[in-house]
Amino acid sequence: MTKLERIPPVITIDGPGGAGKGTISYLLASRLKWHLLDSGALYRVLALAAEQQSIANTDVSALERLAGGLNVSFQPDEGALGARVLLKGVDISQAIRTETCGNLASQVAAIPRVREALLQRQRAFRKQPGLVADGRDMGTVVFEDAPLKIFLTASAEERAKRRHNQLKDKGFDVSLRALFDDIQKRDERDASRSASPLIPASDAIQLDSTDLSIEKVFDRVMVEARKRALA
Numbered sequence: 001m002t003k004l005e006r007i008p009p010v011i012t013i014d015g016p017g018g019a020g021k022g023t024i025s026y027l028l029a030s031r032l033k034w035h036l037l038d039s040g041a042l043y044r045v046l047a048l049a050a051e052q053q054s055i056a057n058t059d060v061s062a063l064e065r066l067a068g069g070l071n072v073s074f075q076p077d078e079g080a081l082g083a084r085v086l087l088k089g090v091d092i093s094q095a096i097r098t099e100t101c102g103n104l105a106s107q108v109a110a111i112p113r114v115r116e117a118l119l120q121r122q123r124a125f126r127k128q129p130g131l132v133a134d135g136r137d138m139g140t141v142v143f144e145d146a147p148l149k150i151f152l153t154a155s156a157e158e159r160a161k162r163r164h165n166q167l168k169d170k171g172f173d174v175s176l177r178a179l180f181d182d183i184q185k186r187d188e189r190d191a192s193r194s195a196s197p198l199i200p201a202s203d204a205i206q207l208d209s210t211d212l213s214i215e216k217v218f219d220r221v222m223v224e225a226r227k228r229a230l231a
């Protein structure tokens, strides 16, 4: 076996919020029995920790320090389709899922030094037998050498509807219109920033999930994984 063959494989799932990345990544990691990285959760935890410590999103040095020393851990949580997220041992899984936290996360994520500070932490998730990495720049920056890169999209209208249903299920009451406006604003910020903007990697497979069920998207990804002998 060569040295390269021993590097754990990675499947990257990038795309805008609400396209179904989280669900697909979770299903894929469960099926393959691979590790899972929810990189968006890291940016959300950072945003929450900054808010708790009253660090302004213009204070780049403080944010960079906070990102470097972030005391965050992920615990498998089958019931919640993902992981329980702990900050200094306190369960903040719910608190990081609000729209406010998502928007703050998108703001801190636009700062290059913050992204740099989180880079090694994300790469450390790459372990045997493999990793499914969910985010915006998994295939373009963090795991550039991944053997399978998926860029999952859906129309903004559809994503707003999905987010609305998700939040309703969790007991949050948010207007559909407000969500749609938020999604457009967040897309614009994530795609236009200079550091690791939200764009498909040149070797990514693009999937539009607007009219596809989760099962169909999952099947398409599995076909690609099998073609590469990953599944």
Ligand code: DC
Binding pocket: 017, 039, 040, 041, 043, 044, 102, 105, 106, 109, 110, 134, 135, 136, 137, 138, 186, 190
């Ligand atoms: O995927 P999410 O909605 O949980 O991500 C929250 C924000 O974090 C998103 O608006 C942009 C940022 N993010 C990022 O910049 N890079 C990633 N790899 C993941 C998320």
